[in-house]
Amino acid sequence: MSGPVTVGAISGARLTLGFDRFERLDLDRHQAVHGRLATPGLDEVSRLAEQVDLRGRGGAGFPFARKLAAVAARLDRGGDPLPEERRGRRVPAEDAVVVVNGAEGEPGSAKDRVLLTRAPHLVLDGAQIAAAALGTERVVVAVEDDGAARSVRAAIAERRLPARVVRLAERFVSGESGAVIRAVNGGTPIPPGVKVRASDAGVDGCPTLLSNTETFAQLAVLTSLGPDLYAAVGTPDEPGTTLLTVGGTRVIEAPLGTRLADVLASCDTPADQAVLVGGYHGQWLGPERVARAGLSRRGMRAVGGTVGAGIILPLPDGTCPLGEVTRIASYLAAQSAGQCGPCRLGLPDVVRALNALADGGGSVDDVRRAAGIGRGRGACSHPDGTARFVLSALEAFEADVETHRWGGSCGRPTFGVLPLPVPTGEESRVAIDWSRCDGHGLCAYLVPELIQLDRYGFPVVLGTDVPSWMERDVQRAVAMCPALALRITGGA
Template sequence: MTAVTIATIGGPRLTMGFDRFDRIDLDRHRALHGALPTPDLEELLKITEAVDLRGRGGAAFPFARKLMAVASRVRSAGGDAELWLPGAEDDRDGSEAVVVVNGAEGEPGSQKDKVLLTRNPHLVLDGAQIAASALGTRDIVVAVESGAAARAVRTALAERRMDAEIVRLPERFISGESGAVVRAVNGQIPIPPGRKVRAAESGVDGRPTLLSNTETFAQLAVLASLGPDLYSTAGTDSEPGTTLLTVGGSTVVEVPLGTPLSTVFAECGVEPGQGVLVGGYHGEWITPDAARSAVVSRAGFKAVGGSLGAGIILPLPEGTCPLREVARIAAYMAGQSAGQCGPCRLGLPDLYRSLENLVDGSGFPEQVRRAAAVGRGRGACSHPDGTARFALSALTAFAADIETHRLNGTCNQPCFGVLPLPVPTGGETKVTIDWSRCQGHGLCAYLLPELIQLDRYGYPVVLNTEIPTWMETDAQRAVAMCPALALRLTPTMTKPTRK
């Protein structure tokens, strides 16, 4: 895991003890947070509704509604539509719920869940146990991408003498989507299922499943420990409590909701720069002026055209080309799709191409808007819509830079690649052309339209992105069938880090 700095504004809750201990074991955890609370389902619903606890993974879904949906499904599967409460006669016929902690943090700009799982996994496990106990089940699954997180959770389970399943997921952007997590736990390929299936109705092994992200369960544990009145002493009236933010990809800061974003920047030692991406790579760009007036909350970010999402804040510093940075991320997002639907297979590469045209001054914002509109709302998951939202917001935030590129073909700024992306492992490949051989047959564009298009002279123009896993077979076929043997699959090289 990238070296992460921990900061706190106001009194720490989730990060309590992080200033003193690198890892909080069970004894320290109990000394800091007290004994494990055991509210029943009715009480747990009451306290989560009282503070309107929302999921912290990005969608901000009300936790009480999700909890009730699972409980109702459990009871319904037993032959009665009424809400099942612990202590009631149990006729569920094997329809026990499953609690899943979604620790898959696929966004390169996010570190908060990894920090929680490695520094104090007991707080997260407390939240999972509280929910499981209220639902009358012992079945808990922790899904993680990080090896360090998996080891920390395994150690914590041994300290608690607690049984729970740990499932490792690949470190991909879409791995954290709820359907992908359920598929992974079920032993299937961890990609979105392609159709909407609510985990509360049919999740792990087809059972009612309560699935929320890491911070949500940690917040649940704090809420159950403090009670709604004390919990609400931080935050705002409509959005009580604290939240975790990852700022600049390397600083995790716990802040009370309602804190000015400028205060967060001052604490983290950063500036709004040329613009600020809020909500991550499915979020929105906001201008420096908007960032200076923004308040950290769902309502506060919405008021300036952004979204809190999973708490990812990425300022774009001066000196790097904004359009090249945006196009660089769009290329990454195109390569992260599962390739299950047209909006991902063809729409995201087209969106990237339209952004590249802005970079070289040959394109227009309307081309980006058209590419973003293709298949809107029709994707197999939220990935194409989220990526389109990211690109469209850049048109407003960097309008002046777009005009500079249109007039001059460049803004005379290099691209330093400051927006975080995964470090290549050396196994990635790209499609390249041997121009000494290419004769313009055009077969490659027919076989691999997602990556290759033809220019007006009939010669291939290749998308400058890594080949997604789902496209590898098609790429190999295109290479083998090129009549001029001009197509290549070239390994990517990891660039050295500047000291």
């Protein structure tokens, strides 16, 4: 998302403290609001993080103290534990790297952009706290948004920090940890096919501590307040606050455990509708579950949802739910890295099954079968996340799905209310000139991800943008079409 975003807080601000007075906190304002930077030693930082069970806020919820310990272990004698006499002291290892993952490729999220543009020093405080604990000054901030990049560069200059900003391409999978490391190392920002821990070999092959933007801001607040004050809000097992993006245009700071219905009410959004929690790799909740949901890991598990990266997308009445789900599934299929079968072939099959269901010619079982083929076998979490999104929609919108299945339509248009990136003009699609097509079928052989044959042998084109990794294959198919019927439409 790149449009205007409003910011609010429920039960007091922490990460967003000062936002009611200042559009952006420069270094002087930041220090007046949050105090000066403190850099406790490794043991103290680990103890603080463990005491409040600080978790990553990028979606996976991995314990921060375990990430820190993994990097520290790799820095000393090839990964052996630190000897007792050196515990609690800074580790003298110049090669450690701290990476702030500010890649916010998901269209429904804006919280990290808000932090980086309005409170960049809070994020940099957290990064410096972690870096000092690991005995390094190497800090990298990876961002996608132009405004965020300018804000962070200005903040780095203000505090004379030896850090650098790396720009990432705005893609859904760019924020995956392996993709970020590859981008910082000068490669293409896509997930690696083989899982490599950043703590083992990250930036320049060095042990790397990589975590989400909000996570570092939370570390700064925790260090400033101390564990007792930090835990004064939230739940006993999940203390503190979290940032939520509601509807793609509102960022709300709320204590963990806050009722989802209360968050929606603070945004003047009725709670009697289906809500997507956790973003496009998350799950749909029907109104009954929305009423019972609490915004914590435990509260969301109880209703079959997830907090994820804090994305909350209500679906208003009037638009076709199945049409909206199909629209997002098409986007997710085109955003894959194309490195494995579940992405290359599985996700397009999910889109085809959804399209058939929406037209009344398919079945729920077809969608379930397509979504389940590649689960657990992808090169990254993208196929599993997309399957979770689609399968939860079948349950949340069961009545609408049945209407489509029997009537071919629910009678409502698809307004496109779920956020997607604004087109850049560089997107392209495959089209068929039917006055020329003779049904040779070569195109389906060359690009089966986008084209399949119907029972008469004529091509059926998947209505998604051409993924960047398929551009060369599509151009080859166009050039080889015997009837010169294949076209590429759009594009810069």
